[in-house]
Amino acid sequence: MTQRTTAGRPPGEPRRVAYLYLLPAFVIYAAFLLFPIGRAVQFSLYDWDGLSVGRWAGLDNYAAIVADEGLRAAFGHALVLVVFYALIPLGIGLVLAAVLNHAKVRGLGFFRTVVFLPQVVAMVVVAVAWRRVYAPDGTLNGLLGALGLESLARGWLGEYAFALPAVGVVGTWFETGLVTVLLLAGMSRVPGELYEAARLDGAGAVREFLAVTLPSVRGEIAVALTLTVIAALRTFDLVYVTTRGGPGTSTTVPSYEVYHRAFGLGQVGSAAAVGVTLTLVIFVISFGVNRFADRRLT
Amino acid sequence: MISRGERLANYVILSVFAAFALFPIVTILGAALGPAESGGTSGPANFAAAWEAGRFGTYLRTSLAVSAFVVVVSVTLSIMAGYAFGTMRFRGRSALFYLFMLGIMMPSEAVAVPLYFDLRSLGLIDTFWSVALPQVALSVAFGTFWMRAYFLASNRAIVEAARIDGASTWRVLWQVLVPPARPAVVTLTVLVFMWTWNEFLIPLIMVTSESLRTAPLGLAFFQGQYTSGFTLLAAGSVIVATPVVIFYLFLQRHFVRGLLQGAVRE
Numbered sequence: 251m252t253q254r255t256t257a258g259r260p261p262g263e264p265r266r267v268a269y270l271y272l273l274p275a276f277v278i279y280a281a282f283l284l285f286p287i288g289r290a291v292q293f294s295l296y297d298w299d300g301l302s303v304g305r306w307a308g309l310d311n312y313a314a315i316v317a318d319e320g321l322r323a324a325f326g327h328a329l330v331l332v333v334f335y336a337l338i339p340l341g342i343g344l345v346l347a348a349v350l351n352h353a354k355v356r357g358l359g360f361f362r363t364v365v366f367l368p369q370v371v372a373m374v375v376v377a378v379a380w381r382r383v384y385a386p387d388g389t390l391n392g393l394l395g396a397l398g399l400e401s402l403a404r405g406w407l408g409e410y411a412f413a414l415p416a417v418g419v420v421g422t423w424f425e426t427g428l429v430t431v432l433l434l435a436g437m438s439r440v441p442g443e444l445y446e447a448a449r450l451d452g453a454g455a456v457r458e459f460l461a462v463t464l465p466s467v468r469g470e471i472a473v474a475l476t477l478t479v480i481a482a483l484r485t486f487d488l489v490y491v492t493t494r495g496g497p498g499t500s501t502t503v504p505s506y507e508v509y510h511r512a513f514g515l516g517q518v519g520s521a522a523a524v525g526v527t528l529t530l531v532i533f534v535i536s537f538g539v540n541r542f543a544d545r546r547l548t
Numbered sequence: 549m550i551s552r553g554e555r556l557a558n559y560v561i562l563s564v565f566a567a568f569a570l571f572p573i574v575t576i577l578g579a580a581l582g583p584a585e586s587g588g589t590s591g592p593a594n595f596a597a598a599w600e601a602g603r604f605g606t607y608l609r610t611s612l613a614v615s616a617f618v619v620v621v622s623v624t625l626s627i628m629a630g631y632a633f634g635t636m637r638f639r640g641r642s643a644l645f646y647l648f649m650l651g652i653m654m655p656s657e658a659v660a661v662p663l664y665f666d667l668r669s670l671g672l673i674d675t676f677w678s679v680a681l682p683q684v685a686l687s688v689a690f691g692t693f694w695m696r697a698y699f700l701a702s703n704r705a706i707v708e709a710a711r712i713d714g715a716s717t718w719r720v721l722w723q724v725l726v727p728p729a730r731p732a733v734v735t736l737t738v739l740v741f742m743w744t745w746n747e748f749l750i751p752l753i754m755v756t757s758e759s760l761r762t763a764p765l766g767l768a769f770f771q772g773q774y775t776s777g778f779t780l781l782a783a784g785s786v787i788v789a790t791p792v793v794i795f796y797l798f799l800q801r802h803f804v805r806g807l808l809q810g811a812v813r814e
Contacts, residue, residue, distance in 0.1 A: 264637045267717055271632035272644065275625040275688045282663065282685035283651050289662035300665060346565060353558035361562055363800060365569045370796040372746040374764040375785040378771060379572040382579060382778055389575045427569060484655050487748040491768055505657040509749070512661045525658035536653050 287529065293522035300518045311523035321524065324502045327414055328483050331503065334418025335425050335482035336475055342422075343429035343474070347467075348459055350430075351437040362434075365427030377491035380420045381407065384492075407493055413501045420488060425481065429474045436470035437463055468542075476539045480532055504528045579782035589779075598783035606759055607766030608791070611745055614762060617680045618744040619737055622687035626736065627729075629688070630695025631721050635707065645696070651689025656682070656749055664753050678754040679762070683747060687740045698732040699725065738799050745792050763788040 294311050298304030315321045350358065368376065383390050384406035391403035406416040440462065448458045486505040489495060495502035495510065502510075504524050512521035583590035589597045599605060632638070633645055663682055664673065672678050702725055710724045726733070751762045761769065767788045771781055 265717070266638065268632040268636040268638040268641075271628040271636075271717075275629035275648075275692060276644075278621075278625065278681060279648065279651055279685050279688050282682045283654055283659055283689065284647070286659035286662040286666070287654060289666060290658055293662055293665075342565075346561065349558055349561055353555060355555070355558050355562060357562070361566055363797070364566050366800070367573065367793070367796075368569065370742060370792050371573075371789045372748075372764045372767075372792065374746075374748055374767050375576075375789045376572070378767065378781060378785045379576040382575055382782070383572055389571075423568065423572070426565075480653070480655075484657060486657060487764070490748070490752075491771065505655070505749075508657050508661060509753075512664075513753070518661065518665070521661050525655075525661060529654060529658040532653050532655060533650075 287526075290522045290526050290529075293519055294526050296519045298519045299516040300512070301516070304519065307519060311520045312527065314520060315523060315527055320499055320502065321507060321520075323499060324504050324507045324524075325527075327501060328485070328503050330414055331418050331421055331482040331485055332479055334415070335421035335485075336478035338422050339426040339429040339478060340471065340474060342426050343433050344464075346426075346430045347433035347437055348463055350434055351463075362431055365430055367427070368424045369428050373487035374491055376420065376424065377488050380423075381492055384416055408497055410497055410500045413493055413497060417485075417488060417492060417501055420492075421482060421485070425478045429478065432470045432474045433467055436467035440466045472539050472542055476536055479535055479539075483528060483532060483535075576782045576785055579778050580786050582779055584777060584779040594779055594783040595787060598780040598787060601780060602766065602770040602784045602787075603758070604763065604766060604784060604787050607761050607763045608787070610760055611763040612791075614676070614680050614683070614751075615741050615744045617676075618683045618687060619740050622684045622691050622740055623733065623736055625684075625688050626691025626695050627726065627733070628721070629692040630697075630699050631725065633692065633696040634699025634702070635704075635725075648689050648692050651686070652693060654686075654689075656686060656747070660749055660753050667754070673754060674756050674760060676760065679751050679760065682750050682754075683744050687743065691736055691740065694736050695729075695732065698729055702729070734799060738795065741795060742792055763791075 293304075295307060295309070296304035297307040297310070315325070350361075355361075382388050385391075386403075386405040386408075390406065394400060394403045404412065406412050444462050444466075445458060448462050453461060484505055485503050486509065489501055489503055489506045490509070493501040495506055505528065508521045508525045508528070510521075511517040511524065580594055581591055582594075584594055584597065629648070633641065633648075659682070663678075667673050667678050706724055707720055710720050715724070745762075746764060747762070748764050748768070751760075751765045752768075755761055755765065767784055770784050
């Protein structure tokens with residue numbers, strides 16, 4: 251009997267009624283998520299246009315992801331977006347949060363509300379707003395003109411070299427607030443004595459940041475990276491509304507390929523293979539980042 | 549302790565970043581209130597014109613109906629499933645839990661295509677259910693995880709006391725455990741509402757009739773049709789964004805705190 255209360259064991263008592271509580275959630279979850287992902291795996295093994303009878307293709311659709319230049323490019327673009335969605339916001343967020351954590355500034359609440367706002371607004375609205383910013387007669391070029399930099403003005407979303415970074419900057423804008431707020435919460439839990447001890451040991455601001463602040467927010471960094479990397483890999487609405495993959499194929503991404511292949515080109519098998527691959531990549535990254543975070547606890 | 553120079557630098561950094569965050573939002577608000585290119589309206593009248601031209605009334609009604617359904621159903625089912633995982637022992641508990649966990653990471657991009665074809669053969673495409681039920685499934689995975697964490701940490705002694713008094717598990721859940729869980733439930737509600745309101749891919753694929761378009765979808769189509777100027781499009785964007793922004797501003801304290809708790813908990 252004493253064993254039952256030992257820490258680490260599942261709480262509560264054995265209860266069959268648990269299955270009844272799980273059932274409704276499980277039925278919907280299984281019908282609309284588990285079963286479809288199984289079907290996606292099945293579809294991905296066929297060459298199918300969505301109308302006629304499919305032809306068994308084995309792993310051809312997966313081989314195409316490596317071989318097909320367009321598909322390879324889409325996954326490559328997703329990696330570029332990871333830099334803009336995850337790495338740059340992490341860099342900016344670390345600096346911002348470190349500064350804010352020390353400073354007893356007024357208006358911190360207002361600032362938090364403002365930087366978090368992009369997370370709340372529907373991506374379609376975000377995309378419409380940024381199209382306006384990037385338009386040839388848009389606000390960004392207007393700003394450059396006002397600064398006397400007309401020569402830098404261009405149609406940002408319409409040029410091969412600039413379209414993908416332009417989409418990426420929207421991601422930076424979108425995710426930096428989230429990352430900053432997460433990191434700020436982590437840093438505010440660091441006891442002040444640690445900072446004083448570091449200062450007494452003669453550490454400067456940079457040393458203090460590396461020795462005290464950074465290690466204490468490892469968990470938050472892991473959470474922030476998981477969320478932002480997945481968001482980068484899943485980018486769809488933004489590309490759909492701003493560029494539709496163009497100009498040419500310079501801004502195609504995996505989730506846009508899923509949609510485009512299934513409903514534009516009638517290559518359902520290939521679309522499913524891209525979707526399954528995307529899911530696997532997300533699983534691997536989530537597990538990897540979480541293991542990194544778990545090590546902190548042991 | 550902090551020098552005046554450092555404080556000034558902090559305010560400069562804050563202001564620069566706040567300006568970056570607000571720049572596109574100000575752009576769109578400014579455009580929405582400016583004179584329309586097509587002439588006729590300007591200022592607040594633009595919103596009425598966009599409302600009329602874009603049929604946003606219909607879209608907002610659909611979005612509201614879908615969001616309300618998804619929030620009520622998925623929060624209720626998540627509370628029940630989280631209760632089972634958090635307070636009871638049963639065979640297959642951890643295996644089932646990991647199965648739910650997979651759903652948190654599963655992107656709707658991967659399941660939307662097979663769902664479309666299977667629902668089409670069932671004749672369910674272009675119905676309320678084809679938009680709402682997949683989103684319940686996506687939300688219930690996270691919700692179960694969320695509520696389980698709450699119930700795991702809940703006070704076991706009260707539960708035992710209630711049980712000794714002869715309360716059923718059903719009554720223990722709704723009368724003992726749920727009332728103090730209100731902050732956790734509010735956060736979950738805000739998150740699910742936001743995700744559902746802003747979801748784009750599932751309505752895009754599942755819906756063909758205009759009356760079933762959600763607000764973001766309606767806006768995307770409005771953008772395609774309405775090419776003669778930006779003013780009404782901007783006004784439409786503001787209309788689509790406003791309900792969630794209001795919701796967020798009202799509940800932001802809960803929301804940010806809840807998000808952080810959830811993030812660090814696991």
